[in-house]
Amino acid sequence: MTEQATTTFADVTRVEEIAPGRFTAEAHPEWTIGGKPNGGYLLAILGAAASRSAAHQDVLAASAHYLRAPKPGPVEVAVEVLRAGRSASQARARLTQDDTPCVEAMFTLGALTADTEPYWSAGAPEPQGREYAGCVPVTGPAGGGTGPVIMDQIDLRIQPEDLAFGRGTPTGAGVLRGWLGLPGGADFDPLSLLYAVDAFPPATMDIVLTGWVPTLELTAYVRALPAPGPVRVLHKAQLIEGGRVDEACFVWDSRGRLVAQATQLAGIRLDPPA
Amino acid sequence: MTEQATTTFADVTRVEEIAPGRFTAEAHPEWTIGGKPNGGYLLAILGAAASRSAAHQDVLAASAHYLRAPKPGPVEVAVEVLRAGRSASQARARLTQDDTPCVEAMFTLGALTADTEPYWSAGAPEPQGREYAGCVPVTGPAGGGTGPVIMDQIDLRIQPEDLAFGRGTPTGAGVLRGWLGLPGGADFDPLSLLYAVDAFPPATMDIVLTGWVPTLELTAYVRALPAPGPVRVLHKAQLIEGGRVDEACFVWDSRGRLVAQATQLAGIRLDPPA
Numbered sequence: 001m002t003e004q005a006t007t008t009f010a011d012v013t014r015v016e017e018i019a020p021g022r023f024t025a026e027a028h029p030e031w032t033i034g035g036k037p038n039g040g041y042l043l044a045i046l047g048a049a050a051s052r053s054a055a056h057q058d059v060l061a062a063s064a065h066y067l068r069a070p071k072p073g074p075v076e077v078a079v080e081v082l083r084a085g086r087s088a089s090q091a092r093a094r095l096t097q098d099d100t101p102c103v104e105a106m107f108t109l110g111a112l113t114a115d116t117e118p119y120w121s122a123g124a125p126e127p128q129g130r131e132y133a134g135c136v137p138v139t140g141p142a143g144g145g146t147g148p149v150i151m152d153q154i155d156l157r158i159q160p161e162d163l164a165f166g167r168g169t170p171t172g173a174g175v176l177r178g179w180l181g182l183p184g185g186a187d188f189d190p191l192s193l194l195y196a197v198d199a200f201p202p203a204t205m206d207i208v209l210t211g212w213v214p215t216l217e218l219t220a221y222v223r224a225l226p227a228p229g230p231v232r233v234l235h236k237a238q239l240i241e242g243g244r245v246d247e248a249c250f251v252w253d254s255r256g257r258l259v260a261q262a263t264q265l266a267g268i269r270l271d272p273p274a
Numbered sequence: 275m276t277e278q279a280t281t282t283f284a285d286v287t288r289v290e291e292i293a294p295g296r297f298t299a300e301a302h303p304e305w306t307i308g309g310k311p312n313g314g315y316l317l318a319i320l321g322a323a324a325s326r327s328a329a330h331q332d333v334l335a336a337s338a339h340y341l342r343a344p345k346p347g348p349v350e351v352a353v354e355v356l357r358a359g360r361s362a363s364q365a366r367a368r369l370t371q372d373d374t375p376c377v378e379a380m381f382t383l384g385a386l387t388a389d390t391e392p393y394w395s396a397g398a399p400e401p402q403g404r405e406y407a408g409c410v411p412v413t414g415p416a417g418g419g420t421g422p423v424i425m426d427q428i429d430l431r432i433q434p435e436d437l438a439f440g441r442g443t444p445t446g447a448g449v450l451r452g453w454l455g456l457p458g459g460a461d462f463d464p465l466s467l468l469y470a471v472d473a474f475p476p477a478t479m480d481i482v483l484t485g486w487v488p489t490l491e492l493t494a495y496v497r498a499l500p501a502p503g504p505v506r507v508l509h510k511a512q513l514i515e516g517g518r519v520d521e522a523c524f525v526w527d528s529r530g531r532l533v534a535q536a537t538q539l540a541g542i543r544l545d546p547p548a
Contacts, residue, residue, distance in 0.1 A: 061491035061539045063337030065364050065380045067357040082375050083341040090339050101356050106339045108490050116516040120481050123512035207394050216382050217335035219493040221520055221539045238397035242390040246495055263537050265335045265495045
């Protein structure tokens with residue numbers, strides 16, 4: 001994160017209700033990769049609109065299918081609340097630009113509390129990788145780096161062992177481990193965690209260097225309210241086949257508690273084709 | 275699977291188009307658990323309608339949010355095709371009963387081919403657990419077992435080590451490994467794989483015995499056309515916290531190839547509450 005980051009995450013995901021269930025928002029040009037808005041960032045905008053419309057505020061589960069990337073600029077979000085239950089609500093949200101659908105998402109919302117404790121945990125990976133101070137900041141052009149412009153908005157750090165792809169020598173493990181901080185050091189909340197699960201570069205970069213790896217589907221679960229401070233991220237590829245790859249992402253807060261997890265299916269163009 | 279299974283999976287997921295994008299279907303009483311239709315079974319019905327409506331036939335990614343369980347009996351499915359691209363289509367589908375929304379799902383569809391090979395695989399688990407012959411059939415009342423009626427429709431087998439919960443002594447690992455076959459020994463296809471990822475009992479039964487574990491969200495990726503024969507299944511719990519659990523499911527075909535994978539977030543009521 002550099003001096004370039006003058007706005008907060010809440011600023012760049014702000015939605016304005018112009019009619020019941022209809023919102024305007026702005027896909028900011030600084031939150032793009034190769035000119036295309038980041039998918040998790042768009043999901044946070046959709047989540048902000050769903051959260052405003054539903055009886056429950058905290059996103060528990062979000063699923064998005066990506067139809068086409070909007071250009072940076074104004075977008076609209078339409079929300080339909082499907083059910084308002086006692087402990088959870090469900091809503092559908094569609095992001096359009098010039099009346100063309102770009103992202104279709106669904107949300108299950110509820111109330112997360114800060115004081116829950118894991119009852120049982122064994123199947124998810126343990127927090128791993130170097131501590132924050134041992135990781136290397138990834139920056140965009142404003143920070144003197146080679147990353148996309150979005151990297152100048154955030155504090156994204158990857159442990160040096162997992163950055164070998166930057167020297168043209170991916171390790172082949174398909175794993176990226178590091179940390180993420182928001183503009184201005186703001187604390188995470190359920191909406192910004194929807195961005196966190198898609199903030200890291202494709203884990204496929206640690207396997208094979210390719211062009212854009214466009215997300216087809218992204219599902220995120222928010223498991224707890226995060227403690228203050230940057231979050232620890234593990235982003236890993238699982239299977240590349242038939243021109244598609246699935247990735248899993250795990251996010252822990254500063255207490256080492258799993259606060260969000262996600263899977264995504266993305267397209268990947270290999271040469272020679274897979 | 276017993277003599278009770280007189281219909282095929284294609285029969286019980288059949289959809290009939292009564293107007294463009296509007297379908298009728300039947301939630302069969304035999305495909306229920308405690309009187310509620312299985313969530314993966316309902317997703318296969320939704321997928322059948324989406325597949326009929328879209329320009330591409332094979333489900334690549336499916337995401338569903340479960341609002342309320344329909345009763346066994348007639349249901350309606352409404353499909354809206356959101357995009358028809360060159361290599362993929364996206365569609366939204368809603369299952370209603372008596373005009374009340376029960377399941378909202380999205381699909382990305384494309385063309386799967388039988389001859390793809392993994393380009394890279396490391397992050398997903400390897401096929402594990404005993405072979406088909408070493409696993410124990412789980413049956414419902416018609417088969418003389420204690421399982422729900424749906425177990426009399428399918429050939430579901432779990433390795434004996436993972437069935438300790440049936441003797442009141444769950445291992446605490448939260449993992450169920452076994453095999454699944456369809457009625458009449460029919461081969462799997464992308465639609466029946468949507469059922470396969472939700473066919474096993476909750477993996478939480480290997481941790482703590484509870485009541486119903488209702489699915490809130492289920493996301494499935496179909497990675498390849500499966501080879502003939504039963505499929506191998508690994509179903510595992512990851513984190514129980516705040517009255518919710520996430521589970522991951524991996525499905526391999528008889529060649530040992532990963533053909534489907536899924537995550538789900540479900541509610542779980544613990545005593546004492548988590």
